[in-house]
Amino acid sequence: MQDSKIIVFRLENQLFGADVLPIQEILLPKEPVRVPNNPSFIEGVIDHRGQVIPVLDLKKRLGLGETQLKKEARLIVAKMGTKRIAFSVDAVLEITNTEKQQREEAPDMVKIKKEYIAGMVRLNVGLIVLINLLKVLTIEEQDLI
Numbered sequence: 001m002q003d004s005k006i007i008v009f010r011l012e013n014q015l016f017g018a019d020v021l022p023i024q025e026i027l028l029p030k031e032p033v034r035v036p037n038n039p040s041f042i043e044g045v046i047d048h049r050g051q052v053i054p055v056l057d058l059k060k061r062l063g064l065g066e067t068q069l070k071k072e073a074r075l076i077v078a079k080m081g082t083k084r085i086a087f088s089v090d091a092v093l094e095i096t097n098t099e100k101q102q103r104e105e106a107p108d109m110v111k112i113k114k115e116y117i118a119g120m121v122r123l124n125v126g127l128i129v130l131i132n133l134l135k136v137l138t139i140e141e142q143d144l145i
Helices: 139-144
Strands: 004-011 014-019 023-027 042-048 051-057 074-080 083-089 091-098 117-123 126-131
Touching (some): 004 074, 004 126
Parallel strands (some): 051 083
Antiparallel strands (some): 004 014, 023 074, 074 083, 117 126
């Protein structure tokens, strides 16, 4: 693991992080238009700058509840292959640099599926679980959106 920049966000009462490389922008919450027959964690789509972007509830996808689009909520827009996806989170706290000494492998007992987890990082605010946004969806799920 090497030095990198991460975004720190909150899902419920827990802090998570993700590499900023695939992230294109952070949006204020918008109510998505529901699209029938999608997986339950796909909230719908938004129209942003003339582009239709699917909205994925990251908290629901990770089995941690459901994100409410309240005042602090944000949509983290990331590029996944040729597509853009908006991940809804309860709040974005900061974008920060991390050093490789701050990072560790995730323990085997983690509740979330291991393929989503890029590791753990120690920050001043505590221990953060790093989520790999590019692996949150399977190839089959990516083809659905």
